[in-house]
Amino acid sequence: MSRNSLGPLVLLNLTLNAQRYKTILENDLLPFSTANMGQGWLLYQDNAPCHKSQLLMGRRVRLANGGTALVPGWFKVNRVQLVSASPYSPDLNVIENIWAFVKSKLKGKLFGSKVELWYFIRRVWTTIGPQILRDLVDSMSRRIQAVIAARGGPTKY
Structure with missing residues (x-):
């Protein structure tokens, strides 16, 4: 991304x-x-x-x-x-936020096959707008500062 x-x-x-x-x-x-x-x-x-x-x-x-x-x-x-x-800072991996968004949109849905699941994942993927991407990328400096402050530990991200 x-x-x-x-x-x-x-x-x-x-x-x-x-x-x-x-x-x-x-x-x-x-x-x-x-x-x-x-x-x-x-x-x-x-x-x-x-x-x-x-x-x-x-x-x-x-x-x-x-x-x-x-x-x-x-x-x-x-x-x-x-x-x-950092091996202990998944908070810096913004793709995890993208996957959380996808999972939230699919929560509670039942899929009859892997093909059906893949179809719905792709549908949700296409709804992720540019503002979400800009916000995630622009949050990196704050994320880095939070990880430094937490000495590599978990942060709010």
Whole structure:
């Protein structure tokens, strides 16, 4: 998501691993960011193991001469700048607020299948207006200050 656009919603039928995440980044994030965010955008992601994999972050390898070299990961190769996420501060992940909104709109509804659930999630997704996105992004400085004040602990966000 950006301040002005929610971005694509991707259905996962399998557990997310590093390779699947990389595919989503390539097929969905990069085209969205190119079309909607211009230069200098930052990617905020949590500390899920697939987000921190060697495939994405890079790895150090031992050379035959005893030295080491850094093999760049997908983020470096694709010039994606990351925002470091505190492991104890989910309050900084505004997408959680988006999901809370979606869940609130679906509360109490019963779905006959995964296809039906996916249909209604997509319908709610399209109702999330630009003002909600702007408010969430604009709240980041307050969120960061609250997390600092709470020394990384929970905040009202």
